[in-house]
Amino acid sequence: MNELNKIEASFPDKTRFMFYPHRYKAMYGGRGGGKSYAAARALLLLGIAEKHRILCAREVQRTIKDSVHKLLGDQIKELGLEEHYEVLQTEIRGSNGTEFIFSGLADQTVASIKSLEGCTRVWCEEAQNISKRSWDILIPTIREIGSEIWVTFNPELESDATYQKFVVDPPPDCVSVKINWRDNPWFNEVLEKERLHCKATNPDGYPNIWEGECKPAVEGAIFFKEIQAMERQGRICNVPYDPMLRVHIVSDIGGDALTAALVQRQSSEIRIIEYIEVHQTTLDVFSSILRQRPYNWGRWWPPHDAHSKHLAANLLSTAYKLKALGWDVATRDEITEQSIEEGIKTTRMAMSRIYIDKTKCAAPQPVRPPGDVSYSELSWRLVEALKRYRRHENRHTGGFGMPVRDPYIHAADTMRYIALNERNMLNADQRPDMYMPEATYQPIDREVGM
Numbered sequence: 001m002n003e004l005n006k007i008e009a010s011f012p013d014k015t016r017f018m019f020y021p022h023r024y025k026a027m028y029g030g031r032g033g034g035k036s037y038a039a040a041r042a043l044l045l046l047g048i049a050e051k052h053r054i055l056c057a058r059e060v061q062r063t064i065k066d067s068v069h070k071l072l073g074d075q076i077k078e079l080g081l082e083e084h085y086e087v088l089q090t091e092i093r094g095s096n097g098t099e100f101i102f103s104g105l106a107d108q109t110v111a112s113i114k115s116l117e118g119c120t121r122v123w124c125e126e127a128q129n130i131s132k133r134s135w136d137i138l139i140p141t142i143r144e145i146g147s148e149i150w151v152t153f154n155p156e157l158e159s160d161a162t163y164q165k166f167v168v169d170p171p172p173d174c175v176s177v178k179i180n181w182r183d184n185p186w187f188n189e190v191l192e193k194e195r196l197h198c199k200a201t202n203p204d205g206y207p208n209i210w211e212g213e214c215k216p217a218v219e220g221a222i223f224f225k226e227i228q229a230m231e232r233q234g235r236i237c238n239v240p241y242d243p244m245l246r247v248h249i250v251s252d253i254g255g256d257a258l259t260a261a262l263v264q265r266q267s268s269e270i271r272i273i274e275y276i277e278v279h280q281t282t283l284d285v286f287s288s289i290l291r292q293r294p295y296n297w298g299r300w301w302p303p304h305d306a307h308s309k310h311l312a313a314n315l316l317s318t319a320y321k322l323k324a325l326g327w328d329v330a331t332r333d334e335i336t337e338q339s340i341e342e343g344i345k346t347t348r349m350a351m352s353r354i355y356i357d358k359t360k361c362a363a364p365q366p367v368r369p370p371g372d373v374s375y376s377e378l379s380w381r382l383v384e385a386l387k388r389y390r391r392h393e394n395r396h397t398g399g400f401g402m403p404v405r406d407p408y409i410h411a412a413d414t415m416r417y418i419a420l421n422e423r424n425m426l427n428a429d430q431r432p433d434m435y436m437p438e439a440t441y442q443p444i445d446r447e448v449g450m
Contacts, residue, residue: 007048009041009079014183017175018042018150024174026127026151026166029212032181032191035152039123040068040075043150046121047098048084054100055119057138059129061104064090068125069102105134113141120147127153132161158214159384180212204228217387222344222403222412226351227387236383239271239357246298247273248425249290249327252413253306253318258286259414261361261382262295265425268353270418274360275382277410283318287325300327301421303413307332336420340403343416350419356383385411 011018015038018025027035043054056068073087086093092100103116105124122142124130142149155163166176181187181195199206204225207213216228230236241247245264252259258281262274274293278286306318306329322329338346356362362383385408392401403409 007045007079007081009045010186011038011041012179012184012186014177014179015039015042017177019046021146022148022173022175024149024151024166024171024176026153026170026174026176027179028151028153028155028163028167028176029179029183030154030181030208030210032184032187032195032210033179033212034184034186035179036068036071036125037075039125039150039152040071041079043100043121043123044072044075044079044081044085047094047100048081048096051094051097052099052120053118054098054121054123055116055142056100056102056123056125057105058124058126059104059131059134060106061102064102066104067102068123069100072100105130105138108134108137110137113137117141118144120144121150122148123150123152125152127151127162127166128156128160130162135161135165155208155212155214157218157384157387159387163214178212181210215387218390220390220393220400221387222389222391223348223351223386226348227383230351230354230356235355236358236362237355238359239273239355241273241295242266242271243296244427245271245296246425246427247293247295248298249300250414250418250421251300251302252410252417253302254410254413256280257410258283259410260286260290261414261418262293263418263422263425265422265427270350270354270422272354272356272361272382272418274357275411275414277381283321284325287322287327298328298425298427300329301335301417301425302329303417304332304335304337307335330421330424334421334424336424338420340416343420344403347416347419350422354418358383382411382415384408386415 012034015027015034018038019042027033027039029035043052046052047054056072058067061067069090069092072092076082076085076087076092084095085098086095090102101116101119116138119142122138124138139149151162151166153162155167157163158168165171166174170176181191195210198209202209208215216231217224221227242264245266248263248265250261250263256279257277258279259275259277261272262276264271264273276289278289300322302319302322306322308317319329319332362381388406388408389403389412391403394401403412
């Protein structure tokens with residue numbers, strides 16, 4: 001410890017908890033808070049005071065340049081620690097036996113990660129990208145007495161595994177601190193000019209970039225502004241079932257996935273009271289899942305191609321099967337058809353009138369009912385899917401193409417079908433010519449998909 005007394009190293013006040021023992025230490029926030037610099041300095045000093053094996057990890061590390069290797073090397077020079085550390089090409093070694101090693105987590109398995117069992121400290125940088133799978137593999141591996149896991153990140157979505165694990169529902173003995181630019185006493189004039197410029201020119205991105213707030217949706221999300229407006233206006237909320245209104249079922253039926261958005265319409269309001277998505281489940285089982293709900297059922301609105309006959313199904317259409325199961329299915333003539341791009345535009349217009357139940361459509365980590373194996377991890381994840389629904393991006397031209405066909409596309413397509421057909425989702429006392437939606441939508445300034 002006498003050696004440490006000779007070293008001059010400054011830290012923001014909010015980061016001093018790093019020098020006290022805790023199993024988990026998380027620092028999150030926006031740009032300019034000094035989180036990464038503080039973690040690098042603290043670990044270097046701890047590595048001098050005691051012998052440690054320190055893993056510096058991130059979700060993906062293709063080369064050593066992807067790691068914090070250079071940041072640590074720069075801090076060694078800045079603090080004058082060259083006599084204590086030798087910076088090698090792929091690791092850093094301390095004169096007392098301390099070592100810094102670097103690894104990505106995405107490619108690790110339960111078997112391969114055993115080589116890291118002896119680590120006493122783990123620093124996960126850019127941890128917003130670390131998946132639940134990686135956390136589930138890493139955390140049980142770091143089991144030395146007194147071992148600690150350090151986490152630094154700029155938040156993205158509230159539903160991301162790292163934000164849920166260390167901010168929303170932190171484990172025992174976890175200190176989680178939000179650190180932003182105003183908490184850094186060495187925040188300089190150059191960064192201040194960048195911050196003010198961002199605030200003036202990118203007001204939508206500023207809260208995440210500089211204030212460390214979660215994004216309303218992923219970068220490039222097709223419905224970014226619409227989801228942002230829904231959250232700001234409180235339209236992702238408790239949306240109770242109204243027994244006086246019909247519950248219409250809007251579904252996407254594609255591949256091994258079946259979805260059902262349960263929709264009620266009151267005047268111009270579109271209320272989504274529940275969203276269900278199942279995989280590798282037959283129509284009859286899916287039908288029975290829905291029948292368990294004591295709702296005032298309206299019509300089932302499948303995609304238009306649900307009326308097509310399939311050779312593999314003995315020339316029986318999906319719509320025919322749904323009718324055989326006792327559902328009132330919209331006819332092909334009643335179902336509105338549009339191209340994907342036109343449907344996206346229609347959806348944007350409708351989203352200003354949509355209310356989504358935050359429990360049954362936006363649960364970040366849904367719980368499966370006991371004994372019910374038909375539910376997938378995406379059950380009740382409508383909002384999550386809308387936040388992640390994005391286009392293919394050409395990295396060379398910067399242009400955008402068709403929507404990405406990933407696990408979130410089924411929910412996004414379901415929302416599109418809601419927007420296309422909501423005009424005809426009638427209650428018992430309505431006729432098709434009675435409904436005229438209010439023109440409340442204001443066009444947004446957006447280049448993609450206009």
